[in-house]
Amino acid sequence: MGMTHVVDRRLNGKNKSAVNRERFLRRYRHHIKKAVADAVQRRSITDIERGESVSIPSQDIEEPIFHHGQGGKREMVHPGNQEFVAGDTIPKPPGGGGGGQGHGKASPDGEGMDEFAFQITQEEFLDFLFDDLELPNLARKKLKDTESFKYVRSGFTTEGVPAKLDVVRSLRGAHARRLGLGGARKKKIRDLEEQLEALKMAPKDLDPAFSHEDQIQVLEEEIARLKANIRRIPFIDEIDLRYRQHQKHPQPATSAVMFCLMDVSGSMTQMHKDIAKRFFILLYLFLKKNYKKIEVVFIRHHTSAKEVDEEEFFYSRETGGTIVSSALKLMKKIVESRYPPSEWNIYAAQASDGDNWNDDSPVCSKILAEGILPLVQYYAYTEITPQDHQMLWYEYEKIMERFPNSFAMQQIADPGEIYPVFRQLFERKAA
């Protein structure tokens, strides 16, 4: 027939719907943001490797059309009659249901659902979480240089200290040199010896005019000279020597520990904690891009500090005053006992509403400056409050002046500011 054309389309793009999907997410971003906000409540801050399932009330995404409503007189033909005959009556169910004749819009899945559920990816999840944060940019940023180095072999060099002499490599070079220099002469010797042999074997001519004696003598002398030459080739020469070369490679410790410090005194509301949580998630994400292994330590404090698990950190409530230094002291103790700075990159993020006992703020400043900042890569303080600053902020400002490279502080008033603030905090300071 030849009228049919069979085409393999499988290699054509499969993401034809990507734009439409994106349009959908764009249209319902408010719903999705809310779902994401709810999800953050449920999730651990280290649990960011997956997307999220989002549900939107079906009525909100309905595409309305004119259709019939309930009521009036309807007649429908159905299959599978068993016992009915014309004229039969069937009582209507109480509540006046439409008897399954409602013109409701069938969902593509069959049964009517009142929720439209779908999945968003991890990337989309984070986008919605941080108000369209662009993660790739984050990944490209460099971390502060680390102090430790490791020597890495990088080939051989002709100069070096005797301790680094590579014997095998040097001897191999010498051998090659000897072959190179002596090879041609040895071949010549072999040729000459053959000629000599031939002359010696030749029958003796009585006529001295035809005697080979002269020739033999010349050959023997030449052979002796060549052999002497070869003997003079040194077994090993200065130029044969090879030394192992090493280069200094910066060796970032592959482990990081992240301290989350949070004030849980009565003045911190759940909203404050949510903002703090997002900030911590962002820090975790940031570290995750750079380190193989990350541990997270949660320290909560009011008048005294305590190391807790994440659940307790974010959700258990306590009341009381605020002594920030208690948390700093605890952190210092934990670092000293468990996270030697030579092996760990230490990051700390502190969230607070700025409340502190005034007497305590100078103490904090001292512990930070003397006990903590020398040990950590970076210490970020975020004050979650729309109000005026208190004593602690001004103490910390002094710290920032002294340690501009390892200490940063910002104020966050609402969730939308988290990412910009984060970016400021972690911007690489000009060297």
Add this chain to the structure above:
Amino acid sequence: MTDTMDRPNLPENGQDRDRQPISTSSEWTFDLIRKYDEEIAKCAAEFGLDTYPNQIEVISAEQMMDAYSSVGMPVGYHHWSFGKQFLSTSKGYQRGQMGLAYEIVINSNPCIAYLMEENTLPMQALVIAHASYGHNSFFKGNYLFRTWTDASAIIDYLVFARNYVAECEERHGVDAVEQILDSCHALMNYGVDRYKRPAPISASEEQRRQQEREEYQQRRINDLWRTIPRLNDDDDAVNKKIRFPEEPQENILYFIEKNAPLLETWQREIVRIVRKLGQYFYPQRQTQVMNEGWASFWHYTLLHALYEKGLVNDGFMLEFLQSHTAVVYQPPFNSPWYSGLNPYTLGFSIYTDLRRICEHPTEEDRQWFPDIAGTDWVKTLHFAMANFKDESFIQQFLSPKVMRDLKLFSIQNDDQEDVYRVTAIHDEPGYRILREKLARQYNLSYREPNIQVWNVDVRGDRSLTLRHVPVDRVPLGDETEEVLRHVHRLWGFDVHLESVDEGTVVEEYHCPRHSLDEDDD
């Protein structure tokens, strides 16, 4: 292929039985697909099926989801509703709740059919027979498709539409375009003149006329609004009676495209695009039973013909029949799986029975179908396929036997009564009633509310009034106000909708809503 054979009959059977089957494994290859297609095409020709050339495209499941989400349009403009469709399709598929549509076929020339790579060979053969020969010949033969769609122009038109919408998005912003599209989609089913033959779709024509139309249209609209008499109300009582439009208009989108006072030219073009697409899908909405039934009848008949020729083996047929049975399964009304009459079942049953009536008529058939009983079945089936839509097809060809086989019965639900009434069943007194009821059920104006453009207050506030004529007191659904808001967005001035039952207004909708306290803050 166009020269229908004079004696289209079942291919000779028997002696060819020992011929080699085309394949014995159920793995497909491109070669095998071509071979099957060749053999199916031969059988189809023997039965006189007239088709557009076929283009069979093998695609992956993901691509099938893409195709599925764009309502089968191979090229489409971007819109969130397609994204919504995609999300729900892919979710259903990933959870395994739902198999993918195992075939999508596009009414185009060449006729494009998608085969999913996951399918087994018998499945691919079934889809080829069903889509590339069944649906294809229906697209080419049925009068509604011939009247309303132009298969050779649709792809170009879709490309034109997509580019135009993308251009508008660039110039006017995604949001502005999305709003217009949303509103047009809400009225997509009201973009057709049922009794007028439309101009065929053509992309090049569209482009050529677009410029012209821009100027002309704007002038026309200006004219309409310029002729509005001045505010000298006392002038004449005659003017008061002027109605616009003079006659009610059922094509609401067309009316808006031509007359909405405030739409910009590009917005009118988008209204037009959605209207044209509505027109393209219009025949499909009216021929579901006929079209699916026809395709099912032919996949069944064609693959049996292959079997008769010894080209497929018993294993193939078993797998095929299993799929076929699932496709034409009709759960009874009291089954949890019941969701109305299965159009595949109903259509397949009617065509199958038509063939029986031609080949082996009973006394009953001779009474009911005197013109058909005993005639050439291929010709009769082609006639039935070509000249009807679901409503008239059922009215014409639903036989008592099919009603008995499906055990049809009709139930009346009157909100003024406490009981449902069984009005007819599959027995002698019931056949005609049932047939009429079922036919009416497929009448578009019974399925969808009858709403028309009634009047525009050209002299006054420019408000647009739509009129709904209820059938059997069935009111409008709960989305009506929502749709009206879309009409309002397109029209730009107040929109009213009144349900008028035998001269009395039984329900009114207004956008903006009429509130009791007119003076709001």
